[in-house]
Amino acid sequence: xxxxxxxxxxxKKLKREIQxxxxxxxAAEAQIKQxxxxxxxxxxxxxxxxxRDKG
Numbered sequence: 001x002x003x004x005x006x007x008x009x010x011x012k013k014l015k016r017e018i019q020x021x022x023x024x025x026x027a028a029e030a031q032i033k034q035x036x037x038x039x040x041x042x043x044x045x046x047x048x049x050x051x052r053d054k055g
Contacts, residue, residue: 001009
């Protein structure tokens with residue numbers, strides 16, 4: 001296998017890994033959003049100071 005073929009194979013592998021990581025990141029972001037909504041980010045029901053409350 002020459003160098004160009006090696007680089008193409010490596011590039012293909014890296015593209016696949018990037019796609020997998022993007023999917024994991026999207027799932028993690030959705031889960032974080034869901035958890036934030038669950039918590040309500042409200043100092044009345046958490047140990048956070050009221051200065052951290054939103055809006």
